[in-house]
Amino acid sequence: MKIQTAEGFTFSVTEVKPCLADEARVRIIAEADVDLTPILEILFLYFRNANYSSGLACVTTKKAGQTVTVFGSGRVTMTFLLSEQEARDKLVELAHIFSRAFDYLEKNEPVDSSLVREKESLSALETHKILPQTDCGDCEESGCFAFATLLVNGERDVDDCGPLKLRENIGLRKALIKLIQPITLDNAREDRSDLAKFLGLKHT
Ligand code: SF4
Numbered sequence: 523m524k525i526q527t528a529e530g531f532t533f534s535v536t537e538v539k540p541c542l543a544d545e546a547r548v549r550i551i552a553e554a555d556v557d558l559t560p561i562l563e564i565l566f567l568y569f570r571n572a573n574y575s576s577g578l579a580c581v582t583t584k585k586a587g588q589t590v591t592v593f594g595s596g597r598v599t600m601t602f603l604l605s606e607q608e609a610r611d612k613l614v615e616l617a618h619i620f621s622r623a624f625d626y627l628e629k630n631e632p633v634d635s636s637l638v639r640e641k642e643s644l645s646a647l648e649t650h651k652i653l654p655q656t657d658c659g660d661c662e663e664s665g666c667f668a669f670a671t672l673l674v675n676g677e678r679d680v681d682d683c684g685p686l687k688l689r690e691n692i693g694l695r696k697a698l699i700k701l702i703q704p705i706t707l708d709n710a711r712e713d714r715s716d717l718a719k720f721l722g723l724k725h726t
Pocket of ligand 1: 653654655656657658659660661662663664665666667669670682683684685686
């Protein structure tokens with residue numbers, strides 16, 4: 523199966539198999555006709571739940587039980603998909619993100635390696651400092667630290683914390699998103715001053 527996207531990428535889907543964890547779901551391997559190495563670090567900083575391996579030249583992101591890995595070679599693997607159609611939709615979505623990442627690369631200075639190191643070493647402790655710290659349980663976890671641990675592991679999302687959506691916590695939410703998603707791909711220069719402020723305020 524070949525997928526041509528509006529951005530000019532072509533994906534060749536080379537493998538579609540049932541998932542090992544759930545045979546009703548599918549996993550796929552696709553090859554994009556482009557070298558993605560130049561945008562790997564950008565993708566790592568953009569995806570909220572992501573791991574980066576410079577050795578393997580890949581970025582892995584997880585959401586709702588699905589795992590997507592993007593390799594510098596152009597290979598993309600996806601697991602836990604509902605159908606081939608979902609795979610197709612997700613590849614189209616990815617092509618849009620790749621295009622924005624290349625655009626970002628062209629219009630901005632190279633990615634600051636300290637941002638990459640900072641995100642690689644992101645800890646639950648640091649993340650916990652920017653949560654409301656009420657342990658209210660609205661997220662159905664035992665408390666904010668448990669939520670922070672899952673957030674860092676990519677198993678929960680910022681939006682799963684209801685109190686962060688309250689007006690009085692808008693600043694915390696913004697700072698938290700900047701911590702886990704330092705690049706938004708809107709091509710604006712990133713301002714991290716409020717993050718530093720929040721981290722400074724919450725340090726004990
Ligand atoms: S919903 Fe938010 S504030 Fe409440 S326990 Fe979970 S992380 Fe903490």
